[in-house]
Amino acid sequence: MASLLITAERVIMTPADGPTRAVSPGYVRVEDGVITEAGEGTPPGADAHLADGLLAPGLVDLQVNGFFGHDMADAGETGWREVVARLPETGVTAFLPTFITAPVAVQAEALRRTRDLLPALPPGARVLGVHLEGPFLSPKRKGAHNAAHLADPAPEAVEALLETGLVKLVTLAPERDGALAAIRRLTEAGVLVSVGHSDATAAQVAAAADAGARKVTHIFNAQSGVHHRDPGVAVQALIDERLHPGLILDLHHVGPEVARLVLRAAAGRVVLVTDAASAAGMPPGTYELGGEPITMPEQGPPLRADGTIAGSGLRLDEAVGNAIGLGLDPAAAVDAATRVPADLIGRPDLGRIAPGAAADLVWLGPDHRARTTWINGQELFGGGS
16 A cells, blocks of 8 residues: 655644644655654645645544435445445544334344445445444433334343444433443443433433443433433533533534533533434435435424434534534544544544554545545545645
């Protein structure tokens, strides 16, 4: 694999001895798909010079239900190939395809099907595993999930879902019977547990964190919130240093003022996610989420027939731009979509520009949209120069 030297007017770096920061100007040197050197200045002989915008680590999305017309849970090989090949258009270089609530047997079959098709996928965004959002959720906070398929996390159900080894993240409601034992078992198996679609009290969420939970799925959406005498999931997500709130920053799921609250109260812990549905990247029309129809309007997120928000049409590069637009420092905004999710999912080789990390990079233009994306040092989208 050829060497690569990129210089840029601004580079978001993650030094080994300090926090993520912006360097201006800066450079990244790559050999055999790995970053070998990164620093300040503009050494000669660059293969690409990025005269504006910023060079960032490739974006890492932990919640992608679908994209480009394909629902990941039931997409065939053609759909998977398109999503993996095209997500770099949005700056995403690694992701967790997300399967929402279905009967456990159906989810287990979807996991086996996914395991069998992964080796045939083309170069593109890395599939880091699978995020199961359900079926161990609260019927009181089901959102767009089918209540008929919600269930307690019985030990045999948990084991059936762990069988393929693909599950890397599970969203569940800790107030369900057997949930704390399930959290301990999942954590023991190396699975990240996230509290979500939950009516839990703050104390129940703290107990989930004691058992090993480390994330909260799309804070403020489909969960108990902030009440001064009855604090819920969102409160614990903001005050508990062990928990990382996922935030769908399309400015529809959570208003800008509340998004600022989250970004300030949980500074350095927020994980930007898209919760993208199959309608993402597509024109207005009817699509699917979890086997049921959703409608993508001209403006705003996709909806179920009853008006319930059903995923999003958000791009992760757009979420980074929205965070910056709300006043977050660019290095912190990029960190929330790169290093923080990568570390949380146990992939310290991703989500950072630092020697030894995989050469997954994205050039974000002044509008913060992806212009060029590299994975393992190979340009898979755009034309960086």
